[in-house]
Each structure stands twice: as structure tokens, then as C-alpha cells.
Amino acid sequence: MTIEVRPLGADAWHQAFTMMELSFGETWPQDAADVERARFEPDRSIGAFVGDTLAGHAAIYSFTMTVPGPRSLDVAGVSLVGVLPTHRRRGVLTALMRHQLHDLHESGREPVAVLTASEPAIYGRYGYGCATQWVYAEVNRAKRAMRPVPGSDEVTVRYADPEKSLDVCAGVRDAIVPTRPGYVRHNEPWRRGEIADPESERGGASALRCVLAERDGEVTGFAYYRSKANWEPGGPNGTTIVQRVHATDTASYAALWRFLTDQDLMSKTTHRRLSLDDPLLSWLRDPRAAMVTVRDGMWARLVDVRRALSERRYTTPLDVVLEVRDDLCPWNAGRWHLAGDGSGASCGRVDREPDLVLDVADLGAAYFGRPVLAALGAAGLVEERTPGSLAATSRAFTSEVLPLLDTPF
Numbered sequence: 001m002t003i004e005v006r007p008l009g010a011d012a013w014h015q016a017f018t019m020m021e022l023s024f025g026e027t028w029p030q031d032a033a034d035v036e037r038a039r040f041e042p043d044r045s046i047g048a049f050v051g052d053t054l055a056g057h058a059a060i061y062s063f064t065m066t067v068p069g070p071r072s073l074d075v076a077g078v079s080l081v082g083v084l085p086t087h088r089r090r091g092v093l094t095a096l097m098r099h100q101l102h103d104l105h106e107s108g109r110e111p112v113a114v115l116t117a118s119e120p121a122i123y124g125r126y127g128y129g130c131a132t133q134w135v136y137a138e139v140n141r142a143k144r145a146m147r148p149v150p151g152s153d154e155v156t157v158r159y160a161d162p163e164k165s166l167d168v169c170a171g172v173r174d175a176i177v178p179t180r181p182g183y184v185r186h187n188e189p190w191r192r193g194e195i196a197d198p199e200s201e202r203g204g205a206s207a208l209r210c211v212l213a214e215r216d217g218e219v220t221g222f223a224y225y226r227s228k229a230n231w232e233p234g235g236p237n238g239t240t241i242v243q244r245v246h247a248t249d250t251a252s253y254a255a256l257w258r259f260l261t262d263q264d265l266m267s268k269t270t271h272r273r274l275s276l277d278d279p280l281l282s283w284l285r286d287p288r289a290a291m292v293t294v295r296d297g298m299w300a301r302l303v304d305v306r307r308a309l310s311e312r313r314y315t316t317p318l319d320v321v322l323e324v325r326d327d328l329c330p331w332n333a334g335r336w337h338l339a340g341d342g343s344g345a346s347c348g349r350v351d352r353e354p355d356l357v358l359d360v361a362d363l364g365a366a367y368f369g370r371p372v373l374a375a376l377g378a379a380g381l382v383e384e385r386t387p388g389s390l391a392a393t394s395r396a397f398t399s400e401v402l403p404l405l406d407t408p409f
């Protein structure tokens with residue numbers, strides 16, 4: 001079977017839409033599709049053709065993301081990947097991934113690609129490593145007592161119109177983006193997507209609510225949430241479903257969470273994308289008040305090892321030779337001298353014996369600051385040739401704050 005991969009161009013959305021519905025086994029409601037389309041970048045969409053049939057598709061969102069430093073880095077957000085059910089397991093996805101990575105490299109655009117996986121077993125073979133986790137937390141209202149947080153009583157919470165408060169919420173969001181690796185700067189289409197609130201996606205819950213946290217008349221935080229009532233014979237058993245909570249200071253963040261976890265008629269509050277080091281989990285007097293489930297979040301792929309490693313900063317001074325294995329992107333394979341610290345970094349080809357040997361997928365996993373390389377080494381995935389180099393490199397790569405992708409795509 002001959003597969004030809006090429007850009008779809010200005011008409012990409014229309015060409016790919018029906019094929020993607022078949023691929024995902026869904027019918028996409030118009031209101032939800034409109035939100036997706038507003039963020040879609042047709043010039044970054046590629047199709048895999050078998051004869052005249054569009055058999056596969058992959059898209060890229062142009063993101064700016066926080067990486068350890070903190071620094072802002074342009075990353076390629078790979079999404080809308082699908083292959084027609086009639087053409088599966090014959091290499092269409094492989095052709096798309098190869099084309100996309102080679103194209104990114106040749107264009108010199110983003111040195112890192114990221115994605116969220118429908119099924120996590122798919123992307124390791126293309127050099128993606130699991131770089132962040134998502135914590136699904138369900139807080140039981142009856143057990144929600146929180147430790148006191150100084151200053152939180154001075155914060156007021158009030159309702160606001162999501163549309164009218166878009167700019168002020170964007171200001172809070174922009175302020176917190178540098179605080180955690182993996183956070184994405186939201187441009188206009190993504191900001192609007194946050195409050196688009198398509199009815200077809202509410203799953204029986206209320207419309208999106210927006211509340212603002214304020215101190216001395218100044219907005220210090222916001223939350224988007226929905227309520228889902230559930231009247232049972234034993235009493236009301238509703239859920240507060242939190243979509244996003246941000247604040248520029250700890251007290252305001254605590255005030256918002258206090259509000260969100262203490263809603264009459266709602267016996268629990270859920271959040272799908274927390275980090276394991278989120279303050280909420282430290283505030284709960286009874287840690288079991290929050291039932292948590294941890295799963296893979298963002299997968300990261302170093303498209304250009306040299307640029308990617310030079311662009312981030314390192315927690316402790318580092319001077320190491322890495323030997324990287326990368327069959328799919330041969331320009332990455334080989335030995336790299338990486339030197340850096342908190343103020344800068346350089347990475348270049350070298351002929352010396354390596355201190356560490358590893359796959360590009362494991363380097364991608366560790367890139368945003370966790371998992372630590374030492375743990376990957378303990379799992380036998382990083383080979384230490386120079387004693388002590390694994391611990392030193394691991395310390396330098398580690399981010400104190402856990403990385404988190406909090407913008408699903």
C-alpha cells in the first residue's frame with residue numbers, strides 16, 4: 001500500500017472532519033466542532049492519502065509553553081490524529097508521525113512536540129515519553145475541612161459573567177503561566193475556547209459559572225465550574241465540577257477552593273487535571289477527603305535535542321555527555337555535550353565517551369522536570385557509564401514544582 005503524506009491546506013477542516021468522526025467513532029456535535037474549528041490551524045494539518053482516499057490526519061497547534069527556568073518555549077501541540085478504520089495497522093500513523101517530525105525539524109520551528117494520547121501505548125514508538133501526570137481528585141464535602149490559610153478570610157468571592165470577565169481572567173492566567181512547567185499561554189482562540197461552553201459537552205450539568213476572587217477591589221483569582229444536581233431518595237448528591245482555578249496568591253487560591261468544595265446540595269467536588277503537589281491536597285485535614293486517581297497527562301518528544309536542551313534551564317550546574325538513541329529522527333542520535341545551570345545552557349555534538357546513554361523518549365519524559373532521570377535509571381532505562389553522573393544529571397533536570405499540562409487538547 002502506497003501512502004502519500006501532504007499538507008491539506010486552507011480547506012483542511014472540511015477535508016478531515018468526516019474522516020476524523022469515523023476514526024474516533026463519534027458524531028461531533030456542531031457546537032463542540034465550532035469550538036475546535038476556531039482553534040484549528042489549517043496550514044499545520046497533514047493528510048495521509050492512499051490513492052484518492054484521505055486515510056489519516058494529524059494537526060498541530062502552535063503553543064508557547066513554560067519549561068524549567070522558567071522559560072517560554074514554542075512547542076508543537078500534536079492533535080486530531082486519526083486513521084480511517086478501513087486502513088488501520090498498515091503504517092498510516094507511522095507515515096504521518098515520520099512526516100510531521102521530519103517537517104518540524106526541517107522547518108526549524110518548535111524543538112519539542114507534545115500531545116495527549118487517546119491510548120498511551122501508541123506514542124512511545126515515535127519517541128514520545130510521558131512527561132506529566134493528571135490527578136483526578138474527588139473531594140468529599142463532608143470531610144473537606146481545610147487547614148487555615150493566612151489572609152484567605154480577607155478574600156471575597158463573587159459571580160461574574162464569563163464573557164465580560166474574559167480579559168481580567170486572562171490577566172490572572174498570564175501571571176501564573178510561568179509558575180509551572182507545562183502551562184500553556186492562552187492566545188485569543190484558546191481563551192475563548194475556555195468559556196465557549198458548548199451545551200453538547202455539559203453532560204447534564206449547568207452552564208459554565210465564573211467566580212472572581214477579590215481583595216481590596218482587585219481581582220486576584222478566578223474559577224470556572226459547573227454544578228450537576230442529583231436528587232436521590234437518600235438526599236441531594238450533586239457534584240461541583242471544577243474546570244479551572246487560578247490565583248495570583250495563595251490566600252486567594254485557598255478562598256476559591258473553600259468556595260468550590262462547600263456548595264449546598266453538592267456532596268462532592270471534582271477536578272480532572274490537578275497536580276499531585278497542588279496546595280489543595282496539603283490543606284485538607286483529612287487527606288482521604290480527596291480520592292485521587294493518577295494517569296498519564298502530556299507526552300513530550302524532543303524534535304531537536306540540541307535546541308531543546310539549550311532552551312531550558314537547570315536546577316544545579318551540569319556538565320555531562322549524553323548518548324541519545326533515536327531511530328526515527330537520526331539528526332538527534334549520537335553524543336551531546338550539555339553544560340548549563342540556572343542562568344543558561346549550551347548543547348553541542350561531541351566525540352567523547354558518554355556519561356549517560358538513553359532513548360530520546362526518556363529524555364523527553366524528563367525534559368519538563370519530572371519524572372526524575374534517577375528513577376528512569378533505577379528502572380534500567382538510563383545507562384550510567386560514569387559513576388555519579390546519573391544522580392548529578394537527575395538533580396539538574398528536576399523541577400521543584402511538578403510539571404502539569406492544564407490545557408487539554
Ligand SMILES: CC(=O)SCCNC(=O)CCNC(=O)[C@H](O)C(C)(C)COP(=O)(O)OP(=O)(O)OC[C@H]1O[C@@H](n2cnc3c(N)ncnc32)[C@H](O)[C@@H]1OP(=O)(O)O
Nearest residue numbers: 079080081082083088089090091092093094115117118121
Ligand atoms: C494525539 C492524538 O490525537 S491521540 C488520538 C489518536 N487517535 C485515535 O485514538 C483514534 C482511533 N485510532 C486510530 O485512528 C488509529 O488506530 C491510530 C491512529 C491509533 C493508529 O493508526 P494506524 O495507522 O493503525 O497505526 P500504524 O499502522 O501506523 O501502527 C503503528 C504501530 O502502532 C501500533 N498501534 C497502533 N494503534 C495502536 C493502539 N491503539 N494501541 C497500541 N498499539 C497501537 C501498531 O500495532 C503498530 O505497531 P508495530 O509498529 O509494532 O507494528
